[in-house]
Amino acid sequence: MENVLRPVIVVGGSVVLTLLIGWATDLLLRKANDSHPETPLWGLLRRGRIPYQLVLCAALLRGSYDQAKLLEAHRVGIGQALTLVLIGSAAWLVIRIAGAVVETSYTRYARVHRDPARVRRVRTQVSLIMRVVSAIVGVVAAASMLLTFPAMRAAGASLLASAGILGIVAGVAAQSTLANLFAGLQIAFGDMVRIGDTVVVDGEWGTVDEITLTFLTVRTWDERRITMPVTYFTSKPFQNWSRGGSQMTGIVFFHVDHSAPVEAMRERLRDIVRQCPAWDGRAHGLVVTDTTPTTMEVRALVTAKDADDIWTVRVTVREQMIRWLTEEHPYALPRVNTAEAIAPPSRNGHAWADGAGHREYESSRTGRG
Known part of the structure; x- marks a missing residue:
């Protein structure tokens, strides 16, 4: 009877105690979150309740499993498995706690500073810092798991002795990966590009959606x-x-005809931008920038608070100005000139006849008499 009750008490007691401690901790975090709504720390810490309960359960079972006297033939293997679960869940919990602290710091910074550029810069740095922390914790956890095996501990001395050679070989083999890694750190702390920035790369216009230590994603x-x-x-x-x-x-x-009413176009541009919610009210203008034998080039200048709004203003001005020219001033639209060509004057100042004059002009141009 004792052989049955002992394992049930040990295992069941560990699980029940884990659930009770986890429930009490979650309740305290929930009350703290309700009492301090100005900070998201307590609410973010609640995301770590699963790894927290795994750590508690693995630690309790690891410490009391010997008393259960269950599956004595596999006692070493089960203890090894509990140790691995404890290390893995502890690493998971550390990553969740670090993420909660970093996210809380970023939220406070974004609430205090209203400059979108500075907020995006901090957001980029925070995301990359979290990736570095996660990678370091993961590597340490994996190394700790490997060192729990006796064979790996015995090989530790030889691994340390050959660490220099392995480092050189790994550095040469992973040259591109290391280059991307250092480039990612340079982007994060050099403030070259940030999450949310509007960029143009390889002729593609888009917004930076994600930055990691090795690659960057642009959403077009x-x-x-x-x-x-x-x-x-x-x-x-x-x-x-x-x-x-x-x-x-x-x-x-x-591109309009030379007879286009430029002054009326300026007034129309003013009316268009005033009715466009995306215009920020800073500046607008319209000038003639170039001419060709058939058309003249008119440039309209507008302003907006960001890249999305400037796109809206530009397409609005383009559509409404073309519609206004079509309806009110159709003569101002570019057209193909089909008028007859004017003959060049003769040498004595009189216009040439269509036939003889043209032949004499061609002969003089080609050098044939």
Whole structure:
């Protein structure tokens, strides 16, 4: 009878105690979260209740399993498995706690600072820091698990002795990976590009959606995802429209006839931007920038608070201006000139006849008499 009750009491007691401690801890965190709504720390810490309960259960079972006297033939193997579960769950819990602390710090910073560029920079740095912390904790946990095996402990001395050679070989083999790793750190702390920045890379316009230590993802306007190595942004030029502030100036070009009413177009541009909610009210203007034998080029200048709004203003100005020209001033639209060509004057100042004059002109041009 004792052989049956002892394992049940030990295992069942460990599980019940784990559930009670986990429930009490979660209750305290929930009350703290309700009492301090200004910080998300306590609510974020509640995400770690599963690894927290795993740590408690594995620790209790690891410490009391010898008293259970269950499966004596497999006692060493079960103890080894509980140790591995304890190490893995502890690493999981550390990552969750670190993530809660880092996310709380970022939230407080974003609440205090209203500059979107600075907030995006901190967000980029925080995300990369969390990836580094997770990688370090994972490596330490894996090494700790391996060192629990006696064979790995015996091989530790030889591994340390050959660490220098292995480091050189690994560095040569993973040269591109290390380059991406250092490029990712350079991007994070060099403030070159941040999550949420509007960039143009390889002719593609989009928003930085994700930054890791090895690659960067750009979300284009048509919802495509372009994944690029971070070394691209440290070795090649690219456009960052959000650098130095989110306010932007956009231009819209029109090709119109030489008879187009430029002053009326300026007044119409003023009316269009005033009715457009995306315009920030800073500036607008319209000037003639170039001419060709058949048309003249007119440039409309508008401003907005960010890249998304400047796109909205530009397309609004383009659509409404073309509609207004079509309805009110159709003569101002570019057209193909089909008028008859004017004959060149003769040498004595009189216009040539269509036939003889043209033949004499061709003869003089080609050198034939």
